Amino acid sequence: MIFKSIRLKEGLFERTITFSxxxxxxxxAKNSCGKTTLLRFMLYALGYNIPNxxxxxxxxxxxxxxxxxxxxxxxxxxxxxxxxIEIILEDKKKTFVLPEQxxxxxxxxxxxxxxxxxxxxxxxxxxxxxxxxxxLNRGVVIGSIHFNIEELIRxxxxxDCSDLIRKExxxxxEKIKYKQMFSVAQYxxxxxxxxxxxxxxxxxxxxxxxxxxxxxxxNRIQAELRRIDNTLxxxxxxxxxxxxxxxxxxAPDGETFPxxxxxxxxxxxxxxxxxxxxxxxSSELAIVLGKLERxxxxxxxxxxxxxxxxxxxxxEIFDKRIARMPMxxxxxxxxxxxxxxxxxxxxxxxxxxxxxNNSVVSAISKNIIKYAVELxxxxxxxxxxxxxxxxxxxxxxxxxxxxxxxxFRLAYIIAIEDVLKIKLxxxxxxxxxxxxxxxxxxxxxxxxKRDFADHQIIIASIFSYxxxxxxxxxxxxxxxxxN
Amino acid sequence: MEEEVLAxxxxxxxxxxxxxxxxxxxxxxxxxxxxxxxxxxxxxxxxDIELELENxxxxxxxxxxxxKSSSDFRNxxxxxxxxxxxxxxxxxKVDAQQLILITNSPNPLNEDAxxxxxxxxxxxxFLSLPVSSKKLIEGYLDKISHPLKTDNFMIQVLPFETDNDxxxxxxxxxxxxxxxxxxxxxxxxLGKKLMSLWHEEVFKxxxxxxxxIQLKKKDVVWPIMVIATDVNCYDDSFAEAFDLGAYDEIxxxxxxxxxxxxxxCEFFIKVLCDYNEYQTTKKQSEKCLDFVMHxxxxxxxxxxxxxxxxxIKKGLIQIILYKIxxxxxxxxxxxxxxxx
Numbered sequence: 074m075i076f077k078s079i080r081l082k083e084g085l086f087e088r089t090i091t092f093s094x095x096x097x098x099x100x101x102a103k104n105s106c107g108k109t110t111l112l113r114f115m116l117y118a119l120g121y122n123i124p125n126x127x128x129x130x131x132x133x134x135x136x137x138x139x140x141x142x143x144x145x146x147x148x149x150x151x152x153x154x155x156x157x158i159e160i161i162l163e164d165k166k167k168t169f170v171l172p173e174q175x176x177x178x179x180x181x182x183x184x185x186x187x188x189x190x191x192x193x194x195x196x197x198x199x200x201x202x203x204x205x206x207x208x209l210n211r212g213v214v215i216g217s218i219h220f221n222i223e224e225l226i227r228x229x230x231x232x233d234c235s236d237l238i239r240k241e242x243x244x245x246x247e248k249i250k251y252k253q254m255f256s257v258a259q260y261x262x263x264x265x266x267x268x269x270x271x272x273x274x275x276x277x278x279x280x281x282x283x284x285x286x287x288x289x290x291x292n293r294i295q296a297e298l299r300r301i302d303n304t305l306x307x308x309x310x311x312x313x314x315x316x317x318x319x320x321x322x323x324a325p326d327g328e329t330f331p332x333x334x335x336x337x338x339x340x341x342x343x344x345x346x347x348x349x350x351x352x353x354x355s356s357e358l359a360i361v362l363g364k365l366e367r368x369x370x371x372x373x374x375x376x377x378x379x380x381x382x383x384x385x386x387x388x389e390i391f392d393k394r395i396a397r398m399p400m401x402x403x404x405x406x407x408x409x410x411x412x413x414x415x416x417x418x419x420x421x422x423x424x425x426x427x428x429x430n431n432s433v434v435s436a437i438s439k440n441i442i443k444y445a446v447e448l449x450x451x452x453x454x455x456x457x458x459x460x461x462x463x464x465x466x467x468x469x470x471x472x473x474x475x476x477x478x479x480x481f482r483l484a485y486i487i488a489i490e491d492v493l494k495i496k497l498x499x500x501x502x503x504x505x506x507x508x509x510x511x512x513x514x515x516x517x518x519x520x521x522k523r524d525f526a527d528h529q530i531i532i533a534s535i536f537s538y539x540x541x542x543x544x545x546x547x548x549x550x551x552x553x554x555x556n
Numbered sequence: 557m558e559e560e561v562l563a564x565x566x567x568x569x570x571x572x573x574x575x576x577x578x579x580x581x582x583x584x585x586x587x588x589x590x591x592x593x594x595x596x597x598x599x600x601x602x603x604d605i606e607l608e609l610e611n612x613x614x615x616x617x618x619x620x621x622x623x624k625s626s627s628d629f630r631n632x633x634x635x636x637x638x639x640x641x642x643x644x645x646x647x648x649k650v651d652a653q654q655l656i657l658i659t660n661s662p663n664p665l666n667e668d669a670x671x672x673x674x675x676x677x678x679x680x681x682f683l684s685l686p687v688s689s690k691k692l693i694e695g696y697l698d699k700i701s702h703p704l705k706t707d708n709f710m711i712q713v714l715p716f717e718t719d720n721d722x723x724x725x726x727x728x729x730x731x732x733x734x735x736x737x738x739x740x741x742x743x744x745x746l747g748k749k750l751m752s753l754w755h756e757e758v759f760k761x762x763x764x765x766x767x768x769i770q771l772k773k774k775d776v777v778w779p780i781m782v783i784a785t786d787v788n789c790y791d792d793s794f795a796e797a798f799d800l801g802a803y804d805e806i807x808x809x810x811x812x813x814x815x816x817x818x819x820x821c822e823f824f825i826k827v828l829c830d831y832n833e834y835q836t837t838k839k840q841s842e843k844c845l846d847f848v849m850h851x852x853x854x855x856x857x858x859x860x861x862x863x864x865x866x867x868i869k870k871g872l873i874q875i876i877l878y879k880i881x882x883x884x885x886x887x888x889x890x891x892x893x894x895x896x
Contacts, residue, residue, distance in 0.1 A: 300812060304819040311821050339828055340821050342887050346785065347819060349778030356756070 074182065074498060075529045077139040077147070079115055083129060086553045092531065093544035096521075099533040100545050107552025108533035109202060112502055115531075116215075118150050120158050120171055120178045121195060124216040129552070131155070143495045144184035185493055189228025194497070196220025197485035200478065202502035202533075207474055209481050210462060222461065223427040225485065229492045230433040234423050241419045244412050251409045258402035261395050281397075284372075287365045294358045301351045308344050312337075428462060433488055437461055440484035448476040448516050472509045479504075479517055483525070498529040505536050515539065570623060577621035577716050578604055580728045581658045583754050584714055585617055586776065587735045591895045595770040602646040608770070609653060616646045617656040617712075625659075625717050629666040636664060637696045644697070644704040655708045660716035665689050677727060678713040682706040725751065739893035741886065743789050746780075753779050777894050784890065785883040787814055794878060797845055798871075806871045817876045823858075824880045830854070831881050844885070848877045 080089040090111070099108045110126040117123045117131050118138035125131050135153040142148060149161040158178065159168045169178045180186045183194060196214040200206060204213050210222035227234055312334040320332040335341060428434060438461050446452050450473060461481075469477055486497050499521070505514055518538055521530055532538060537545075578598060582605045586596050592609045605617040618639035622628055636657065643655040657664065663671050670689040673680060682690065683706075690706075697703035715727050732754075733747040754776070783789075787807055790798075807814065817823050831847050838846045852873040859869055890896070 300816065301819075304816065308819070308821045337821075337825065338832075339824060339884055339887075342884075342891075343819060343821055343824065345774070345778055346781055346883075346887065349775075350782045353753075353779060353782055 074143065074495060075141040076115060076498060076531065077141055079111075079118065079139070080135075080137040081111075081114055081553050082135040082137075083133060083553050086551075088553045090546055092529065092546075093542075094529055095526070095542055095544070096538075096540040097529070097531045097544045097546060098538060098540075099531065099548065100537065101535060101548040104535065106548045106550065108535075108548060109502055110552050111546075111548070112199075112500060112531070112533050113215075115500075116195065116199065118152050118158075119182065120150070120152070120169065120175050121218060122172055122175075122216060123218075134553075140182070142182055142184070145181060148182065183493060184495060185228075187228045187231075189224045190489070190493070191228075193220050193222075193225040193228065194489065197225070197482060197489055198497040199500045200482060200502060200504070202506065205502060206478050206504075206506065209478055211464075223424055225488075226427050226431060226433050226437070229488055230427075230431050232426060232431075234426055237419055237423050237426075241416060241423070244416045244419065248409060248412045248416065251405055251412060254400065255402060255405045255409060257395065257398070258400040258405055261398065261400055262402060264392055264396050284365065284368050287361055287368070291358065291361050291365065294354055294361060298351065298354050298358065301347055301354065305344065305347045305351070308340070308347070312340060312344070315340075424462070428459070433492075434461060436491065437484045437488045440487050441480050444480035444483055444520060445477065447520060448480060448513070450476060450480070472513055475506075475509050476513060476517070483520065486525075486528070496528050498531060499525060500531045502533045504532060505534055573623050574619070574621045577660055577714075578619040579755060580716060580725070581605060581617065581619045581714055583751075584728060584731050585615065585656070585658065585712075587731050589615060590735070590773070590777075593773045593776075593894075595772050596776065597770040602649055603642060605658075606770075611653075612651070613653040614650045615654045615656065616643055616650070616652050617658050618642055620657065620659040620661070620664075621716065622659070622661050623717075625661045625715075629661065629663050632659070632661050632664050632666045633692075635659065635661075636693070640693065640696050640704065641700055643709070644700050644702060647704045647708070648702050652704075652708060654710060655704050656710050656712050658712040658714055660714055662713060662715070664711055664713065665692055667692065674711070674713050676713070677715065679710060680712075681710040685711075739890050741780075741784055741890070742791065743784055746783060749783050750780060753783070773894070773896060777890065777896055781887050781890055784886045785818075785879075787811055787818075787879065790878070791882065793842070793845055794882075797849065798874070802867075802871050803875065806868060806875060810872055813872070814876050814879060818879050818883060824884075827855075827877055827880045828884060844878065844881045847881065848874050852877060 075094050076092045078089060078091040081087065099111055101108055107126075107128070110129055113123045113126060114131070114134075114136055115138060118136040119140075123131070132155045135151070138150045138152075140148050140150070145162060147162075150158055151160070152158045155171070157168055157170055159166060160178070160181070161167075162181065169175070171178075176186070176188055176191050179191045179194070183191065185191065195218055196208065197220075199214065200208075201215045204215060208214065208220060210220075212220060214220045315332060315337060316334045318332070321329050322332055323329045330336070438459075441461060442453060442456050445456055450456070482499070486499065490496055504517065514536075518540065522540065530540075537543075582596060582598055585605060585607060586593060589607055589609070592611065593607060594610050594612075595608045597606045597608075598604065602614075603616040604619045607615040607617075609615065620632075620635040620639060622631065622635075639657040643652075643657070646652065647655055662674050662676075664674055667688060669686045673684075673686070682693065685693070693706070693709075697706070716724055718724055729747060729751060732751050736743075736746050736750070790803070830851065831844075834843070834847045834851065836843050836846045852870060855873050855877065856869070859873060861869065864872075
C-alpha cells in the first residue's frame with residue numbers, strides 16, 4: 074500500500090501533501106510544528122481511532138487521503154467526522170460507519186477479512202514516537218489501539234482459537250461479576266460487624282418466610298383451581314356431547330327412554346361437586362391472597378416509616394436489603410479463584426496453540442534474529458527462538474530497546490507480506506529519539522535501504538537521513554497553511 | 557370518659573355476640589329442617605332468620621341472645637315482646653309455617669312456672685306452655701293489631717354462653733354431629749370442619765348488604781360432600797384391607813392423578829358401569845372392596861407407565877377405583893339424607 078497524497082482542511086486553511094513511493098521525510102527545523110499530527114492524520118484518514126494532538130482537533134477538520142492498494146488500486150478516503158468515512162473506489166462512493174465498519178473498510182484496503190490480522194496491522198507498520206519504540210510484541214500502539222503478537226500469528230497462520238477466546242471472555246465477564254459480588258459480600262460482613270441491631274432484623278426475616286410460605290400455598294391452590302376448571306369444562310363438554318347424540322336405551326323391562334345429560338349416573342353430581350370444590354378452593358385462595366396483601370403492606374409501611382423518620386434512609390434501606398442477601402464471601406472468593414485458574418488455563422492453551430508448530434512463528438523469529446544480529450544486539454546463540462514472545466522488557470533499555478522494537482516491526486512486515494502479498498508502508502515517528510547515535514541510525518537505514526526499498530517509508534524527524542532519494546515534506550510554522 | 561369508652565365497647569361486644577348467636581341459631585334451624593329446606597337467609601326481608609321450604613312456606617325466627625344468659629333475665633320479657641311484634645308483622649307478609657323465638661336464655665319468660673321446662677335445650681310450642689306463660693304471651697299479643705296465630709308459635713332454647721368456644725358451641729356441635737351420624741358418614745373431624753365452613757358461609761352471607769341473596773340448600777350441602785369425598789378419607793373396611801402407609805405415600809405422590817380420574821366423567825362413568833355389572837357373592841357393603849381387589853388389573857392399560865413400580869401401580873389403581881365408588885356412595889347417602 075502506498076500513500077499518494079493527503080489533503081487537510083481546517084476552517085479556511087487547506088494543504089495538500091503529496092508523497093513519493095519511496096522515502097518521505099516529514100521535516101521541520103524545530104519541534105512541535107505538526108510532524109506527528111500529519112502522521113496521525115494519515116492514520117485517522119485510514120479509519121483508525123486516533124487521538125488528537127494538542128493543537129488540532131481532528132473532528133473539526135476534513136481529511137482526504139488517496140492511497141494505492143495492491144488489491145484494488147486507487148482509493149480516495151474522505152473523513153470529516155469521527156463516526157464515518159466516505160471512500161471512492163472505481164468511481165463508486167461508499168460510506169463506512171466507524172468504528173463498527175472499520176474492519177469492512179480495512180478488508181478492502183488490506184485485502185483480508187481476518188480480524189486477527191486487521192486488528193494488529195497498525196502495530197506492525199506504525200511506530201509512534203512515544204509508545205512505539207518500546208512496543209515489541211504486545212501493548213499499546215496508540216490511543217486505544219493494541220497490538221498482540223499471538224493474535225497476529227494466529228491470523229497469519231490461519232488457526233482459529235475463537236472458541237477458546239469466547240470462553241475466556243465469558244470467564245472474564247464472570248470474574249468481574251464475582252468480584253462485584255465479593256465486594257458486596259465484604260460490605261455486608263462489615264455491616265454485620267459494626268451494626269448488629271440494624272442488620273439482624275429477625276422480624277423481617279420472619280415475615281419473609283411467612284410471605285414465601287403463603288406464596289407456595291397460593292401456587293398450590295391456583296394449580297388446583299386450574300385443574301378443577303379444566304375438569305369442569307371437560308365434563309361439561311362430555312355432557313353436551315352425550316345430549317347431542319340423542320341415544321335411546323331400553324331397560325330390562327322393555328321400556329325405552331332417551332339418554333340425556335340428566336340420567337347419566339353420577340355426571341351431574343360430579344359437576345356439582347366440582348363447583349362446590351371450586352368455591353371452597355377459591356375462598357381459600359382469597360384468604361391466602363388477603364394474608365399476603367396484609368403482610369406486603371406491613372412491610373411497605375415499615376420501609377415508609379424508616380423513610381419518614383430518617384433523612385439518610387436511602388443508605389439505611391440499602392444496608393438493610395444488603396444485609397438480607399445471603400452471601401458467603403469465602404465461597405465467592407473460591408469461585409473467583411477457580412475462574413482465575415480457568416482463565417489462566419485457557420490463556421496458556423491459546424498461547425500454546427499459537428506458539429507451537431507454526432511456520433509463521435519460525436519465520437518471524439528468523440527475521441528478528443537476523444536483524445538483531447545486524448543491529449548489534451547479539452547473535453544466534455544469545456537470542457533464543459522464543460524471544461518473539463518475550464515479556465521481559467526490563468532488561469532492555471535505551472538504544473537496545475529502540476533497535477529491538479525496530480527489528481521486531483520489520484520482521485512483522487515481512488511476515489504480513491508473505492501471507493497477504495501486500496507491501497505495507499513503514500511509518501516511523503522520531504526514529505532518532507532515545508539517545509540513539511548516528512551509527513545506530515545508519516544501521517537502521519541500511520537495512521531499510523537494502524531490504525525494504527520497494528516499501529514506502531515515511532519518517533517524521535527533525536534530523537535528516539541518508540537515503541538516495543528523499544521526498545522532504547517541510548513543515549514551517551504550522552502544519553496546515555495554504556501552500 | 558373512660559366509662560363511656562367501656563360502655564361503647566360493651567355495646568359493640570353485645571352486638572357481635574348477638575350476631576354470632578344468630579349465625580349458630582340459623583345453623584341449628586337449618587339442620588333441623590334440612591329435608592324440607594329450599595333456602596336460608598340471615599337478616600332477611602322479614603326476620604332475623606328465614607327458612608324457605610320446598611312447599612314454598614316459611615319458617616321465620618327471631619334470635620335473641622343475652623350475654624350472661626344464665627343469670628341475667630332483666631331484658632328477656634322485652635325481647636319476647638319485640639319478637640312477638642316482629643314475628644306478627646312477618647306472618648302478615650308471607651305464608652309462615654312456623655314462627656320461632658330462638659334464644660339462649662334458659663328462662664325466656666322470666667317466671668318460675670316455666671323456668672324448669674326451658675332448662676337445657678328446648679323446643680316448646682305455644683300449646684305445650686303452662687297456663688301462666690300462655691297468658692303472659694297473649695297479653696303482649698293483645699296489644700298488636702294483627703297478632704300472629706299462637707298455634708304456629710314456638711320458643712326454642714339453644715344454650716350459648718361464655719367466651720370458651722367448646723362450651724359455647726357444645727350444643728351446635730352436637731347437632732351437627734348428629735346430622736353427620738344420620739348420613740352414615742364416618743369421617744374424623746368432619747363435624748368441626750363443617751361447623752367452621754358453615755360459620756363462614758352463613759356468616760359471610762349475613763354481612764352482605766343485599767338482603768335478596770339467599771343460600772340455597774345446594775350451597776349449604778355440597779361443601780359437605782367435598783369434605784366427605786376428600787382423597788384422604790376412607791372407611792374402616794378399606795383401612796383393614798390396605799396398607800395405610802402405602803396409601804398415604806401414594807396419595808401424597810399421585811394426589812392430582814387420583815383426583816383427576818375421580819372427577820373426569822369419561823373415566824368414572826366407565827368404572828361405575830363396571831361396578832354395576834360386577835357380580836359378587838359378598839354382602840352389598842363389601843362389594844366395593846371386593847370389586848377393587850379383583851378388578852384393578854382390567855384398568856392396567858389405562859396406566860401404561862413402565863417407570864412406575866408394579867406395587868405402586870396396583871395401589872394407585874385400587875385407590876382410584878375405591879375412591880370413585882366410595883364417592884358415589886357417599887354422595888348418594890348425603891343426598892338421600894338431606895333430600896337433595
